[in-house]
Amino acid sequence: MARDGVKVEQHSGLGLAWLAGWLFAIGYLDLSFWQGVIALVLWPYFLGADLAALQPAAAPAQ
Numbered sequence: 001m002a003r004d005g006v007k008v009e010q011h012s013g014l015g016l017a018w019l020a021g022w023l024f025a026i027g028y029l030d031l032s033f034w035q036g037v038i039a040l041v042l043w044p045y046f047l048g049a050d051l052a053a054l055q056p057a058a059a060p061a062q
Contacts, residue, residue: 021047 025043
């Protein structure tokens with residue numbers, strides 16, 4: 001008996017979140033075109049590298 005009923009597919013919004021993060025990274029970091037293309041995959045790295053530079057150095061322990 002074949003079950004040719006309704007096929008339910010659920011798509012998450014993860015793709016939209018990834019696109020929003022990519023566009024934000026291009027704008028925030030003022031990336032060039034080719035850096036923006038590379039940022040399709042590596043935008044979390046670009047943001048992390050830029051935001052790590054903003055963090056003040058830790059005070060030496062006494």
